[in-house]
Amino acid sequence: MDWLILAPISGIISMIAAGYLYYWVVYRNTDTEKMREVGGAIEEGASAYLRRLYQALGGVVFIVGIILLVAVGWQNAIAYIVGSICSAFAGYLGMRVALKGNSRTAYAAHYGLNRAFSVSFFAGSVMGLSMVGLALLGISIFYYIFKDPHIVLSFSLGASSLALLAKAGGGIYTKTADIGADLVGKVEMDLAEDDPRNPAVVADNVGDNVGDVAGMGADLFDSYVASVVAAMILGAALFQLDWVILPMVLSAAGILAALLGMLLVRTREGENPGKALNRGTIFTAVFFTVLSFLVVRLMGASMGLFWATFAGMAAGVVIGFTSDYFTSTEQVAVQRTAEVSKTGSAITIITGFSYGLLSIVPSIVGICIATLASWYVAEYFGVPGVYGVSLAAVGMLALSGMVVSADAYGPIVDNAKGVAEQSGMSKEVIDIADELDAAGNTAKAITKGFAIGAAALTVLALFQAYTETAGIEGLNMLTPPVIVGIFLGAMMPPLFSALLMLSVGKNAFAMVNEVRRQFREIPGLMAGTARPDYRTCVDIAAKGALRELIVPGGLAMLSPVLVGVILGKAALGAFLGGSIFTGIIFALLMANAGGLWDNAKKLIESGAHGGKGSEAHKAAVVGDTVGDPFKDTAGPSINTLITVMSLVATVIAPFIGQGLLG
């Protein structure tokens, strides 16, 4: 039987399901004129930004495509371009439906929680399903045509490099807008979140969509593709045709499991929507376990392959759920951070940052256990451990269809709340939107941990795929090329984060000044008799984001080339290794510290330690503002950075030699 055919088939099924849900969401009612107006402004701003972004990135893709055409071959150039188009399309589609979902969720809230939850979750599912469908379809078609995993690698590079730029750009955009809206509007002028008198409010809402939805989708899209490709390359290097095909078949099983799992995501009357989302994730994991067992058994492959896959998936679920610990308002980290806010913002920062550092520990231990378990369980069954680790990454990411859906739900309900407030809906409706939003934050914490764990295993597999492709037998940490390579690689994630965050600081500075100017110069703005100039704020965020992308983007793409050419292939391998170790540490630190400060603020806003307007609240707002670029700009881009660097290295691996340090 041609097992491979399952991959494009389930890809197509996934796309069809996504298409059906898209139209289902679009045909919900949006009703009121006011809502259409508010939603329309956000949609317009988001489309304008995306158009600009994709125009700019089109040029980059074209240039890299030409380089690949000349240096590697036309097949790789095409695969690269198609990969980047698929990634852009998945991001675009997700954002469109998220924008449609915002106002429709707000409207559906008139009919109660259950209806509103369905609209928002299905809108999120369009993102999840189209992403995994498109990815698996692309991978399997390129494999069908060329039968060469190294050409699929270029597809992956296309997807990842676009994801990196979309994510970093979106991250800069969203935080520029957010800081502008918060610091002036909320802190200085005492406006509520999403108050339409705030000139930066539209930019802020646009940012939530371009940063969170398009960005997060692109992030898991690229890990998803990269994990499958890494396993395929390792399978090919081990001369096992079955092992080249298996990752794609397992991903197909993952899509079916996600579709089944989604059917269980419904809120019963009075149930917390967060529970429904978690139920979907858990059952998707159960279904995937059964399906992957059947696949391995029926393909007649070693059961070690099943257990390695299972180890990865189980670790992903555990990392996801435990990463909630440091960001939950019910645990000590957030509570303590909220409490010390009474002594002022400096101690809020120190405490939150320290807990962020602590939060690294459980995830790192989880990643270590997943690595060891998948390696040794594979070896126990006679499968090379390195292939086992790559399947663990595939197993973790097989749940992506469901995970991305739950994640995309977050910004949709966040914005639905915004739409409800801005268009002056009743308190009951806003309360429902609030409840949906709270569930979204929990889901987000879980999927962020999951995304980092998955990226970690994926880049470990890619790291091995690079060394296989470069023909490296071992990387001895006691030799200078390896020591220097690790140092330089370890330096990249902090350097990249610094560049992105300085961009946010620079842009936000301009935005704050513009918002202050509008409050000062537009008469009647505070009274609500004049409209603010939303467009200028949107423009500052967008132009700044694109301009600031050039240096970090170039760094990600060129640094592996430079290290490889100058210092040689062993140093490049060590460079990738070094970037993985610090990359994961900084990604966890930033995601968790950011989430923690956010929730400490929310805890105070819910009435603790003096509630809104107290000194503790002011300190917590500072913490939240510092955390924003941590968790939404730098943190999530680091995953993609290390994936892109690994992919670039693997693509150029056959062409680089011993360099100066040979």
Next chain:
Amino acid sequence: MDWLILAPISGIISMIAAGYLYYWVVYRNTDTEKMREVGGAIEEGASAYLRRLYQALGGVVFIVGIILLVAVGWQNAIAYIVGSICSAFAGYLGMRVALKGNSRTAYAAHYGLNRAFSVSFFAGSVMGLSMVGLALLGISIFYYIFKDPHIVLSFSLGASSLALLAKAGGGIYTKTADIGADLVGKVEMDLAEDDPRNPAVVADNVGDNVGDVAGMGADLFDSYVASVVAAMILGAALFQLDWVILPMVLSAAGILAALLGMLLVRTREGENPGKALNRGTIFTAVFFTVLSFLVVRLMGASMGLFWATFAGMAAGVVIGFTSDYFTSTEQVAVQRTAEVSKTGSAITIITGFSYGLLSIVPSIVGICIATLASWYVAEYFGVPGVYGVSLAAVGMLALSGMVVSADAYGPIVDNAKGVAEQSGMSKEVIDIADELDAAGNTAKAITKGFAIGAAALTVLALFQAYTETAGIEGLNMLTPPVIVGIFLGAMMPPLFSALLMLSVGKNAFAMVNEVRRQFREIPGLMAGTARPDYRTCVDIAAKGALRELIVPGGLAMLSPVLVGVILGKAALGAFLGGSIFTGIIFALLMANAGGLWDNAKKLIESGAHGGKGSEAHKAAVVGDTVGDPFKDTAGPSINTLITVMSLVATVIAPFIGQGLLG
């Protein structure tokens, strides 16, 4: 000729010079009753803390000594205990003279800048000279007696483990006191720095001494000893007796160079004292170059050994002077951070943190170049590269006598300023104290970069010494024990930092409440008619610091044992490697971000962006407060952490096997 005899001789010369300068400083005049009173309170508080600290640490040293006696041998137990006593003694002596130096510098300022500068620099020199003298004397005596570098290793472990606890404890103490004094006294009550009405002011001044002087001395003491020992062990492993002795002889040359260099540290009329300090460092480097060339030539050893030593020393000087870039008020990083403070503290934090991340780059590149240069220059002359790297560390640290003197000068003049203000001296005197203080801050920035660079090369050499001792041929980064070892090791510096900073947060919270209580409950405190209760504040800082040491201290000593026993010797090697890479990154980040925020605040206080009391100033104070535990608690302890872990691993190396991961 017995070259080795130079080591104890120059050790003794150094001690004699230190003793002479000590009495020279002590016999300066302290004059006014008021000054004696203020200085006396600080001295009393500091002595009380140190007594408590050493009592507590005495117990720890005794227990570890017993373990070494049983597990390794009585020679090692004695070496360990003597090492820790030497380290404690160097710290104690330095602090005593610093305390004497404070008020004497303030008094000497009546007679002009030059006199005051001499008093403060000579007081600092007592620290520098006694430290290197004691270290080299200890090393060479143990080597004379036992002729075994592995016993000298236990001496090093004693010095480092005591340094770790003294440094971490001092770091917690000083920042607890500092935050308490600043947040309530300066921000809430609008008192000036060192205002005697502030209940935490004595604790704060004590902290400057126990944290900065005793801590910094202990830090370079342990790197100094460890670098010499690592080179000796590698020399012995290569069966070259000359190479065992050479590191001690080079260190002897370093002491003589430092003594010569110090003679040039005098301010000419109207000269900036910072220039005089830098002149001393540069000329010490020049003298050392000449002396080390002569030593290698006259000993008849390979010139590769000279060039490797020179490469390390030159890299140290370059790293030291460039690390000033990110913390200098004349450069973009500090200026930009000060400027964005106008938009509030959140952007101050984001910007400073981002520049802190960027600041990693030049130092890492410098360390890479030093590693490559010393490795390949040694190999070019037929000396194994690994020994070349260890000599580079020795070369860097050979300047320690001068570097520590310049560094210890900083807190002395800082406190002299405090004494001058508290005892109500004239404006001219306070201005001179101010000028001395500014030079101290520059010197501190340079020596911090230097300390981190030296620690990096030292731990790289120790890492190699561990693998030689454990009989490890290579550490392949593609195998699971190494991958997992690196992950776990990489996790340690952030974990350790988190524990220390949470301790500061917790202690500072208690301190802030106590200071607020005193202002509220002691009538006449603000009017200056009642004295605050200094002692309670001193007690809160001291007790908290000791209590909070237990977990991080235990972690540092036990984690290498656990990793070695459970995961095996390869994983332990990788664990050390991982801790070095992230350790250096976090140490640089924290030291530089902290220094940068400090100077951004000072820049504003000098009149920029609205000056003292402006909104920008308030934001910058928050940045400075966040930076304090970064630069004075967590950052400098990380060096010592990775040294201690490497030493523990090397001591236990002969006893551990393959573990579970074989």
